[in-house]
Amino acid sequence: MDAAGPDGGRDVRREGVEVGVGPWPGGEAAWPEDPRYDPELLAHGDRRNVVDRYRYWTVEAIVADIDTRRHPLHVAIENFAHDMNIGSVVRTANAFAVAEVHIVGRRRWNRRGAMVTDRYQHLRHHDDVAALLAWAGAAGLPVLGIDNVPGSVPIEGRTLPRDCVMLFGQESTGLSPAALAGCAEILHITQYGSTRSINAGAAAAVAMHAWMVQHAEPAPA
Incomplete structure (x- = not known):
């Protein structure tokens, strides 16, 4: 079943398998300072259907990177x-x-x-x-x-x-x-x-x- 993710994107779930990544390890103190990262995704995990290099990135940051x-x-x-x-x-x-x-x-x-x-x-x-x-x-x-x-x-x-x-x-x-x-x-x-x-x-x-x-x-x- 699909469900809405933190940024409104679609989570991808398969029977018995959790796709994507969970909250950033180490908690908020360990969050990267890179502005491309989304605090909501860092806190709750990123289950979107995106390639690994874009995990935790905001939609805007992903679009900007593809635009290059x-x-x-x-x-x-x-x-x-x-x-x-x-x-x-x-x-x-x-x-x-x-x-x-x-x-x-x-x-x-x-x-x-x-x-x-x-x-x-x-x-x-x-x-x-x-x-x-x-x-x-x-x-x-x-x-x-x-x-x-x-x-x-x-x-x-x-x-x-x-x-x-x-x-x-x-x-x-x-x-x-x-x-x-x-x-x-x-x-x-x-x-x-x-x-x-x-x-x-x-x-x-x-x-x-x-x-x-x-x-x-x-x-x-």
Whole structure:
């Protein structure tokens, strides 16, 4: 069962296993003076789903540290039906430290799948595809659509631009006609089974990883 942690983040508990760390050993007298540490977490323990190097850090300190090494990859997803996959996309984007996740369409989306990673990941909203394309054009970023439509090319082995936006569509319908028309290139993930498409959240993870393989530096220890 998950429960709210001291900073409002989600504790991660597994059957018979306590995840994370307890209160800082030695009590308050032994607390580090580093301002990145959260007194509430030091006092009560840190059960959040964060890597060990961020144990006891405040959310703000974690975001500031990730900001020093975010990748120039942006990820966008169309949201015309409160798509539950957005949470999964945000969680994966956080894992890969992408620059921003852009949500196109409705502002409201199901955050459960993000597992509180939206606190650590920069998000930007655009009212429609035209607004996203205008933003990308002003930023000088090509938009790559990810969808298995006629005319798309395999992402495997494709040289991906370092600075770009990857755009994903709805789970059921894929990219909208406006999105397809505005993309510099349409890529697809090669499949070998019977299903027409894979889950949108899974597709985003595969595409982001393809970019990381080409451009990312080794992860910090």
